[in-house]
Amino acid sequence: MSVTDQRAPGVRISDLSVVYRTQAGELPAVRGVDLELMPGTITGVVGESGSGKSTLALSMLNAVQPPGRISSGSVEIDGLGDVVALRGDDLRKTRGRHVGYVFQAAQNSLNPLKTIGKQLLDLGRSHDVDDLPGLVKEARSLLDRMGLDGARVLDSYQHELSGGMRQRVGIMLALVLNAHVVVLDEPTTALDMITQATILRIIREVHEERGLTTLVITHDLGVVAEIADRLAVMYGGRLVEQGPTREVLGAPRHPYTRGLLQAIPRLVGDIDEARALPGRPPTLSTVPPDGCVFRERCAVRMDVCETGEPPVLTIGPRVVACHAAGDGESQKETVTTGPTRGEEQA
Ligand SMILES: Nc1ncnc2c1ncn2[C@@H]1O[C@H](COP(=O)(O)OP(=O)(O)OP(=O)(O)O)[C@@H](O)[C@H]1O
Structure with missing residues (x-):
């Protein structure tokens, strides 16, 4: 719904897989993800803890660290090329300058020995910013907009700021x-x-x-409902459903998406109506290598879900990976958790 600006680049994540080395060998945290970020839109990625959201975010900057590595796929950004192929100085310059980011741990990753202002200047110098006073002015103005006293924050050390203030510094x-x-x-x-x-x-x-073209990672459906034009739902390293936010939230087609929505307590009506998804999300070592990764928790699973990769179905602007999503039966309101899981790529 946002205005597509000519400056906003498109981003195409294709067949992206990321593995972490564990005692049991290399295990996938992100598997075959295909996701396009349309120029000028905000895309939200949601899913429970461990679904691979942060790993996907790190991949956007080719910043997955050992014991992890991107094992296949590409992240093509208009005007930049494939970030996964970038190395050394090209990669360093891309981070921050072309792809701005705030990682989950950002509020704890500020340098405790330098004021925020000093760290800002270091950032500017490392990216060859000529107009450092202009950069400071911009930083102050962003902090002011976020309800902080920008000048004071820039003069502060991280320990002088609350968690929420540090989070806003990260966004700045x-x-x-x-x-x-x-x-x-x-x-x-x-x-x-x-x-x-x-x-x-x-x-x-x-x-x-x-x-801008923006990706917001969150476990909070309220956040995406508020801000995102498009929504992608992850489970067990897979993308299971994506589409316009309003459509996905208004009429979820994947059983996992339905389960997430049903688990939200309502402010009005019977609070007991909120039904937590049964079971727990998989960890790296419990994600089933074959078949649908959601099947263990799925109320409408079928035999085929045990072994068959869910087909990736494109239904209008929606992409759903689920054995059951394609047949008329399962698209009727099958309440509870819903049919089998799927994903949107190989
Ligand atoms: N450095 C690491 N070494 C081994 N496994 C990892 C590492 N980082 C993440 N993982 C595993 O990869 C999987 C995906 O983790 P990731 O942090 O990407 O998920 P997430 O959806 O962002 O979760 P959260 O919301 O809790 O941050 C999880 O099973 C996690 O335990």
């Missing part, structure tokens, strides 16, 4: 170099509801003003 650092692709991993988790709403509004405003 993601935006300040004027990158046109921005990756925000859990940007508002440490914030109270009111501040969260303010920050989401500001992210949206800056996104539109600057013509």
Whole structure:
């Protein structure tokens, strides 16, 4: 729904797989993910803990660290090429300058020995920014917009700031170099509801003003409902459903998406109506290598889900990977958790 700005690049993640080395060998945390970020849109990625969201975010900057590695696939950014193929200085310059980011642990990753302002200048110098006073002014203005005293924050050390303030510093650092692709991993988790709403509004405003292509990673469906144009749902390293946010949330087709929605307590009505998804999400070592990764928790699983990769179905603007999503039966309101899981790639 956002205005597509000519400056906003498109991003195509194709057949992306990321593995981590474990005692049991290399195991996939992200498997065969295909996801396109349309220019000028905000895409939300949701899923329970361990579904591979942060690993996907790191891949956007080719920043997966050992014991992990990108084992296949590409992340093509318009004007930049395949980030997965970048190395050395090209890669370093890309991070921050072309792809702005705030990682989940960003609020703890500031340098405790330097003021925020000093770290900002280091960032500017490392990216050959000529106008450092301009950079400081921009940083102050972004912090002011997020409800902080920008000048004071820049003079502060990390230990002088609360978790929520550090989180906003992280968002400022993601935006300040004027990158046109921005990756925000859990940007508002440490914030109270009111501040969260303010920050989401500001992210949206800056996104539109600057013509960005933005990826927001969150476990919170409320956050994506608030901010994202498109929504991608991950489970066990797979993308199981994606499409326009309103459609996915309004009429989820994958049983996992349905389960996530049903697990949200309502503010009105009977709180018991919220039904937690039974079972737990898989870990690296328990993700089934074959068949549907969601089948253990799926109320409508079929025999084929045990062994067959779910087909990737394109239904209008929606992509669903599920054995049951294609047949008329399962698309009727099959309440509970829903049919088998699938994913959107190989
Ligand atoms: N450094 C690592 N070494 C081994 N396994 C890892 C490592 N980092 C992540 N994993 C595993 O990869 C899988 C995906 O993790 P990831 O952090 O990407 O998921 P997530 O959806 O972002 O979860 P969360 O919301 O809890 O951050 C998990 O099973 C996790 O345990």
